[in-house]
Amino acid sequence: DAGVIQSxxxxxxxxxxxxxxxxxxxxxxxxxxxxxxxMMRGLELLIYFNNNVPIDDSGMPEDRFSAKMxxxxxxxxxxxxxxxxDSAVYFCASSITSGGYxxxxxxxxxxxxxx
Amino acid sequence: GIxxxxxxxxxxxxxxxxxxxxxxxxxxxxxxxxxxxxxxGQLINLxxxxxxxxxxxxxxxTTVATERYSLLYISSSQTTDSGVYFCIPYTxxxxxxxxxxxxxxxxx
Numbered sequence: 001d002a003g004v005i006q007s008x009x010x011x012x013x014x015x016x017x018x019x020x021x022x023x024x025x026x027x028x029x030x031x032x033x034x035x036x037x038x039m040m041r042g043l044e045l046l047i048y049f050n051n052n053v054p055i056d057d058s059g060m061p062e063d064r065f066s067a068k069m070x071x072x073x074x075x076x077x078x079x080x081x082x083x084x085x086d087s088a089v090y091f092c093a094s095s096i097t098s099g100g101y102x103x104x105x106x107x108x109x110x111x112x113x114x115x
Numbered sequence: 116g117i118x119x120x121x122x123x124x125x126x127x128x129x130x131x132x133x134x135x136x137x138x139x140x141x142x143x144x145x146x147x148x149x150x151x152x153x154x155x156g157q158l159i160n161l162x163x164x165x166x167x168x169x170x171x172x173x174x175x176x177t178t179v180a181t182e183r184y185s186l187l188y189i190s191s192s193q194t195t196d197s198g199v200y201f202c203i204p205y206t207x208x209x210x211x212x213x214x215x216x217x218x219x220x221x222x223x
Contacts (some may be wrong), residue, residue, distance in 0.1 A: 031209065043201070043213040055209050089156060100145045102205055106158035 002026075004107035006092050012113045018080040021110045024073055025094030033104065034067055034077050035091040043091075049075065050097060082114045117142040117206055119214035128192045128221045136187040136217045138202035146205040147178050147185050152216070153198040161187070161200075192221045 005024040013019055025032050034046040047057040049069045057067070064083070069075040079086055089111050093104040118141035128134055138147070149161040162169050162176040164185065169176050173193075178185040185202055199216040 033209075033211065042215055045211050045213075048209045048211075050209060091158065093158075097209065100205075100207060102146065102209070103148060103160070103163040104203070104211070105160060106150075109156055109158075111156075 004092055004094050004105055006090075006107040006110050008110060009108060010111045010113075012115065013082055014115050015083055016081045017114075018078065019082045019086075019112060019114075021077040021090050021092075021112070023075045023077070023092030023107060025075070025092070026105055027073070029094035029096050029105075030072070031095045031097040031102065032069060032075050033093040033095075034075070035093065036088045037091065037109075038088045046077070079112075082112075084114045087112055087114050116210070117144070117204060117212055119202065119204060119212055121200075121202060121214040121217050123217060124215065125218045126220070128219065130192060130194060130221055130223050132192050132221075133188070133190045134192060134219070136189070136200050136219075138185045138187070138204070138214065140183050140185075140202075140204040142204075142206055143183075144180055144204040145207050147180075148203045148205070149176055149185070149187050150201045150203070151196075151198050152201065153195075158201075189219075192219075194221045194223050197221050 007022045033048045037043045046059045052069045067077045089109045091109045093106045095104045120139045146165040151159045164178045173190045175188045201216045
């Protein structure tokens with residue numbers, strides 16, 4: 001299996017621009033998680049999906065952030081408009097969640113820089 | 116929500132030394148996962164361990180859920196072990212909380 005795939009790996013954009021991050025979970029996994037990592041706040045869970053349905057988006061920092069999972073093999077995290085404080089590494093993870101089992105596997109991350 | 120405390124926060128080892136990292140958590144858990152974030156930022160699964168002890172090469176982990184802690188043992192440390200070690204205790208739902216991690220540097 002190729003593991004969790006994220007694209008792009010690096011993104012540099014200017015303040016005010018729209019940014020879209022992409023994630024392909026491991027085939028067969030039914031849960032997907034988006035995380036953000038910064039020096040100041042560490043790793044934070046932004047949102048998670050189960051069977052393509054958003055379960056909890058309480059970690060999403062602002063309305064500028066939105067996430068979708070149109071099917072079991074694809075998810076996006078969008079920031080519109082982007083701000084310099086959004087600069088961080090964004091990780092996607094997936095897992096098989098069943099009967100208490102929920103081992104997560106992480107993608108390589110997208111390093112976002114907003115100028 | 117569950118609180119996660121990892122210790123020590125920072126650790127410097129001479130190559131070849133052994134070490135124990137600790138993860139304390141405040142609530143009952145039904146599972147726990149250890150990760151290594153290497154210096155390139157990749158998050159690598161080490162163990163998925165609800166209870167008992169597991170071993171993988173030079174690394175082993177023990178979780179005592181009834182006492183709300185888990186330990187990660189690193190034996191004969193190597194420079195490639197450097198990075199940050201995180202534990203995630205799972206309480207049964209989907210929400211995951213990362214601790215601050217233990218930052219390890221292994222000197223050659």
